[in-house]
Every structure is written in C-alpha cells, then in structure tokens.
Amino acid sequence: MKMEYSLVRSRRKTLSLEITSEGLIARAPLRMPKKEIDAFILSHADWIRKHELKLEKQQKAARSQGLLTDEEIRRLKREAKRVIPERVAYYAPKIGVSYGRISIRAQKTKWGSCSAEGNLNFNYLLMLAPPEVLDSVVVHELCHRKEMNHSPRFYAEVLRVFPEYKKHYRWLKDNGNVLHQRAGLRG
Numbered sequence: 099m100k101m102e103y104s105l106v107r108s109r110r111k112t113l114s115l116e117i118t119s120e121g122l123i124a125r126a127p128l129r130m131p132k133k134e135i136d137a138f139i140l141s142h143a144d145w146i147r148k149h150e151l152k153l154e155k156q157q158k159a160a161r162s163q164g165l166l167t168d169e170e171i172r173r174l175k176r177e178a179k180r181v182i183p184e185r186v187a188y189y190a191p192k193i194g195v196s197y198g199r200i201s202i203r204a205q206k207t208k209w210g211s212c213s214a215e216g217n218l219n220f221n222y223l224l225m226l227a228p229p230e231v232l233d234s235v236v237v238h239e240l241c242h243r244k245e246m247n248h249s250p251r252f253y254a255e256v257l258r259v260f261p262e263y264k265k266h267y268r269w270l271k272d273n274g275n276v277l278h279q280r281a282g283l284r285g
C-alpha cells in the first residue's frame with residue numbers, strides 16, 4: 099500500500115501529518131530518511147483515513163449549506179462590523195475590562211484574538227454561528243484582558259460571566275470547519 103503526500107521539510111524535531119483539501123501533508127525534520135517517513139505514514143493509515151472521511155463529510159455539509167458568494171461574504175463582514183462591537187460593549191462592563199480597537203478578519207484558523215494592548219480581532223464567519231456561540235468567543239477574548247492565558251483562573255472568569263460557555267464554544271470545534279469550507283477557505 100502506498101499513500102500520496104506532499105513532504106515539507108524544516109528545522110523541526112518531530113514528524114507531523116495534516117489532512118487538507120489539497121491532500122495529505124507530512125512535515126518532517128530536515129534529515130529524517132524518506133523510508134522512515136513512509137513507514138510512519140503507513141502506520142497511521144487508519145488515522146489518515148478517518149480524518150479524510152471527516153474532511154469529506156465537512157465538505158459535503160458545506161456544499162449542501164451552500165458555498166458563500168463574494169456578495170454574501172461582503173454582507174457578513176458588514177454585519178459583523180455592526181453586531182460584534184455591540185456584543186463586546188455589552189460584555190466588557192460585566193467582566194470589568196476595557197478594550198482597544200475591534201477588527202473583523204477573515205482568518206482560516208482563529209475565531210478571535212486579543213492583543214496585549216487590548217485590541218480585539220474576530221472572524222466574520224462567526225455571523226453564521228448561533229448568537230450564543232458568537233457571545234462565547236466575545237467573552238473568551240474579553241477575559242484575556244484579565245488573564246492572558248488559559249489557566250483555571252481564566253476559565254473561572256469566563257464561566258462566571260457566561261455559565262453556558264463550554265457548550266457553545268464547543269460548537270465551533272464541531273462545526274467551525276464547515277464554515278471555513280463554505281467560505282472556500284478564502285482569506
């Protein structure tokens with residue numbers, strides 16, 4: 099059995115695999131022998147197949163929910179610029195924090211981020227998630243104004259403000275990729 103993959107070598111210490119819509123990518127240390135990489139991939143055949151199926155399922159769901167047109171993407175970004183600052187303004191006093199600039203971004207992997215200066219970034223695709231999911235991301239980022247980490251103290255604060263946090267934030271883990279697929283992974 100042989101598997102197709104693209105090999106990316108860099109100054110890293112371990113081998114890692116990633117399933118993308120363009121296929122399997124293996125990231126390997128500079129001098130790891132090709133034989134060793136092939137053997138590793140072969141021994142992870144089940145894992146690879148499982149993740150390929152998951153990706154196919156997500157792509158199918160994205161197609162059935164409809165791929166976003168440029169027009170829809172523009173509309174969602176406009177909506178995000180209006181709605182997200184409102185949610186931030188609602189939660190910031192409850193958490194007791196200030197914040198800086200709010201930017202709406204098209205990011206492939208992140209849903210939100212908070213800089214040390216208190217500038218906030220949010221992914222416009224959140225507008226396609228249930229409102230509670232958007233709120234869970236807003237609360238998460240604002241709580242970073244108190245704790246710049248994911249310590250128990252950070253989560254205690256998140257849960258104080260938004261007790262249903264875990265359930266809603268988890269939605270992104272289960273459905274977030276479908277949203278990215280619907281956007282055609284466009285930047």
Ligand SMILES: [Zn+2]
Pocket residue numbers: 238242247248
């Ligand atoms: Zn965080």
